[in-house]
Amino acid sequence: MQVPEDYFSLFSLERRFAIDKNALAANFRALQNENHPDRVAADDEQAKLLAVQKSSLLNDAYATLKSPLARAGYLLTLQGVDVEGVSQDDLDMAVLMEQMELREKVAEAPAGEAGLAVLLPIKRDIQSRIAAREQRFVANLEGDDLSSAKRVFHELQFLHKLFQEIEVNEEKRLGY
Amino acid sequence: MVLLQIQEPGGKPARPKHRLAVGIDLGTTNSLVAARCGLKVETLPDESGEHLLPSIVHYGSDGLISVGRKAKAFALTDPKNTLVSVKRMLGKGLTELRQLGHYLPYEFDATREDTAPAVLTHAGSKDPVAVSSDILSVLKARAERALKGELEGAVITVPAYFNDAQRQQTKEAAELAGINVLRLLNEPTAAAVAYGLDSADQGNIVVFDLGGGTFDVSLLSLTRGVFEVLSTGGDTNLGGDDFDRLLAAWLISQSGESAVVEGEALQLANELKHQLSDVEEVEFTMEDYQGSLSREQFAEIAKEPLSRAMMICRRSLRDARLGLDEIDNVVLVGGSTRMPLVRAAVAEFFGREPLTSIDPDKVVAVGAGIQADVLIGNKSDSDFLLLDVTPLSLGIETMGELVEKIIPRNTTIPVSRAQEFTTFKDGQTAMALHVLQGEREAVADCRSLARFTLRGIPSMVAGAAKIRVTFQVDADGLLSVSAEEIFTGVKSEIQVKPSYGLEAETIESILQASQENARADMELRSLQEAKVDAMQLIDAVAAAVIADPQLLEEGEEQRINEGVAALAAALENGSSAEVSDLTAALNRISGDFAARRMDVHISRALQGESI
Known part of the structure; x- marks a missing residue:
């Protein structure tokens, strides 16, 4: 396994947001098949250590590209954008209002399992908002408008976080 | 733990063509060993033809250590020296163990209470690693006798939900028994391996493993020989024993006999449970009480652990981001899945009949045996690989x-x-x-x-x-x-x-x-860092004094100027520590001024003025 230029080239993919998920999975499995520590389970410690490192890199790369949010962040990082730091410029007042509205809706769901019926359409709504934002992200990135792309990325972070919180909320209602 | 390698005089023995490796299912209730025999991987029987080795060890006063069925006979007569379900003790402290409320008829070693719980037996103080090692030694001997050769390695299975400490101790126990561990494999993964290769399945698989003491559920995807574990869930304290315990409690309450020994009620409960797998209703006698138990009643008694298991299934589906309609197969593992009420609950939840063609007691060992054969290198051309996941954050x-x-x-x-x-x-x-x-x-x-x-x-x-x-x-x-x-x-x-x-x-x-050799380099680097910080601060303070002189209090400008001068002097020939200290000092001196500027700018901004 060669040291790759980036995670996309590692899996023989074009460096872009829209990827062929099946090709990603197939190439990941093929590379893991060659490099996994299990392939050298009966060999010496040095070989095992090297295999652990290669295999870890593959797992990390795969996890990054598999998740649309992590993939978007990674594309920005490759362009030299620092996605860790969030400044005032990165957040629109309208986005904060959107978050507040969605969170209010979640809070209004009745207690217990009865609330699940209310949460489901909110989740669908968030999913469609995520899809729309992803399209804008791609347009911004292709148009080389990195600051807009970064803004959309942070909006996506908010939406994904809220989505996860709703799932935890659902779990609690189901009793675990 | 490194073990002594004892070489036979007369040089290395010739390496056999087929390297001997086994899969071991070190279970809470029973343990098994499996290996490739010709074309198939099968579990290996002992001399009397039994495949299951009860995970019980008895330490006799005559110094005799018995494992398995022989040890089981002592469970009632000599409980203090008969260690059962020791897997539940792995990786746990004594306090934690007592909180779990298991039946622990042992005398614990007070001198070792701070570390691993160790039981005082005729053979001395025995911790869970030593006891597990005694079980593994018996399996190793069994395999070497059956395969007629020395073992080169083993794959040992652990519940997917085992934490780091529990995995470490399992490995230690194997090494103590002189076993070279090729891999610790999650039990449900092993089960899917057994089914995956035998039936060449593709798609998403649920492995539902209800053993004597632990419950695991795993979701795996299988594509062209690569198993990917999508999620695992489980409970290290949920198993067939819980059904026994609940049933025993019910029996005692039904009979109203306070004289009934708990151990006897447990044994009867266990027998009734097994009988109910074949018949709809059983009659029983306890002391003077005669009664009957139907499957329906049993289902009601066992409701709590069963619904807990189904809840864990639901969570695992969610973790794997899979819907019920995306599940292609459900595999049953563990003796407790023989209970019709368990099978019914699983079939109802997943909306399909689970796979049961491989003996649920043996399927994990068989999967581990297949994996051992691959890892030792007997199947180097195999394109079969397991990708596991961390069970806990x-x-x-x-x-x-x-x-x-x-x-x-x-x-x-x-x-x-x-x-x-x-x-x-x-x-x-x-x-x-x-x-x-x-x-x-x-x-x-x-x-x-x-x-x-x-x-x-x-x-x-x-x-x-x-x-x-x-x-x-x-x-x-x-x-x-x-x-x-x-x-x-x-x-x-x-x-x-x-x-x-x-x-x-x-x-x-x-x-x-x-850090001795890196010290000089470090001092240089930290001095450079400190200088950069210091110069940035001097520039910022100077700019602020020019921009907002009206915000300075009496004497404040002089104190700030003194701080700037001291820091500027240190920049010429000071050490990194001096530069850092003076930078911190200037930060403190100018702090109030900076805070006032911040307040003013924020209030202006809120009023719509541009900063």
């Missing part, structure tokens, strides 16, 4: 006794993740790190794996030092943590050792930074 304690997750659960392993931390006090030269495992946010709710201290951090202002903490989980699911101070480049590493519940606090490994 791993993290580190941060401010406010909260846990910051570094590796979330269900991350594919091996994995390496790093996080940067910094000092919070000026001149801080050591940092305590607390490694935890679990899903909850509060430290108190997670399991403490290790504490260690990184020493030798260069003295800097708060927040300037950069400590990179790296978590590495290997293919066995075992964790090692390393910490590196970035300025000095010094790196130290520890393998996280098993800890025992509440006593984990006492485990402390010290990372002594051996």
Whole structure:
């Protein structure tokens, strides 16, 4: 396994947001098949250590590209954008209002399992908002408008976080 | 643990063509060993033809150690020296063990209460690792007799939900028995391996494993010989024993006999449970009481553990982001899945009949045997690979006794993740790190794996030092943590050792930074860093004084100017510590002025003026 230029080239993919998920999975499995520590389970410690490192890199790369949010962040990082730091410029007042509205809706769901019926359409709504934002992200990135792309990325972070919180909320209602 | 390699006189024996490797299912109730015999991987019987070895060890007063059926006979007559379900004790402290409320008729070794719980027996103090090792030794001997050769390695299965300490101790027990561990394999994964290869299945598989003492559910996807574990869930304290216990309690309450010995009620419960797998209703006699038990009644008695298991299934589906309609197969593992009420509940939940063509008691050992054969190199051309995940999140304690997750659960392993931390006090030269495992946010709710201290951090202002903490989980699911101070480049590493519940606090490994050779380099680098900070501050203060002179209080400008002059002098020929100290001093002197400027600018901004 060669040291790759980036995670996309590692899996023989074009460096872009829209990827062929099946090709990603197939190439990941093929590379893991060659490099996994299990392939050298009966060999010496040095070989095992090297295999652990290669295999870890593959797992990390795969996890990054598999998740649309992590993939978007990674594309920005490759362009030299620092996605860790969030400044005032990165957040629109309208986005904060959107978050507040969605969170209010979640809070209004009745207690217990009865609330699940209310949460489901909110989740669908968030999913469609995520899809729309992803399209804008791609347009911004292709148009080389990195600051807009970064803004959309942070909006996506908010939406994904809220989505996860709703799932935890659902779990609690189901009793675990 | 490194074992002595004893070489026979007369040089190395010729290596056999087929290298001998076995799969071992070290179970709570029963253990098995499996190996390739010709074309098929099968479990190996003992001399009397029995495949299942009860995981029971008896230490006799005559010095005799018996394992399995022979030991089981002593469970009622000599319970203090008969260790059962020892797997449940692995990786746990005594306090934790007692809280779990299991039947523990043992006398524990008071001198070892702080570490692993050890039982005082005729053969001395025996901890769970030693007892497990005695079971493994018997299986090893059985395999070597059946295969007529020396074992080169073994794959040992563990519940997917086992934490780091439990995995470590399983490995230790195997090594103590002289077994070379090729891999610790999650039990449900092993079961899917057994089915996957035998039936050449493709798609998403649920493995529902209800054993004597533990419950696991795993979701796997199988594509062209590669198994990917999508999620795992489970409970290390949920199993067939719980059904026995509930049924025993019911029997006692029905008969109203206070004289009934708990052990006897348990035995009767266990018998009735087995009988109900074949018939709809059973009659029983307990002391003078005669009664009957139907499947329906039993289902009602066993409602709680069963619904707990189904809840865990639901969660695993969610973790894997799979819907019920995306499940292609459900595999049943563990003797407890023979219960018709369990099969019915599984079929109802997943909306399909589960696979049962392989004996649920043997399927894990068979899968481990297949994997052992691949790992030892007998099938080097195989394109078959297992990708496992971490069962529990791993993290580190941060401010406010909260846990910051570094590796979330269900991350594919091996994995390496790093996080940067910094000092919070000026001149801080050591940092305590607390490694935890679990899903909850509060430290108190997670399991403490290790504490260690990184020493030798260069003295800097708060927040300037950069400590990179790296978590590495290997293919066995075992964790090692390393910490590196970035300025000095010094790196130290520890393998996280098993800890025992509440006593984990006492485990402390010290990372002594051996930084001698890096010291000169470090001083130079930290001086440069300090100078950059100092110059930035001088520029900022000067600009502020010019911009907002009206905000300065009486005498304040003079104090600020003095601070700037002192710092500027230190920039010429001071050490990094002097530059840092004076930078901090100037920050303090100009702090109030900066705060006033901030207030004014914010209020202007709120009124719509541009800054």
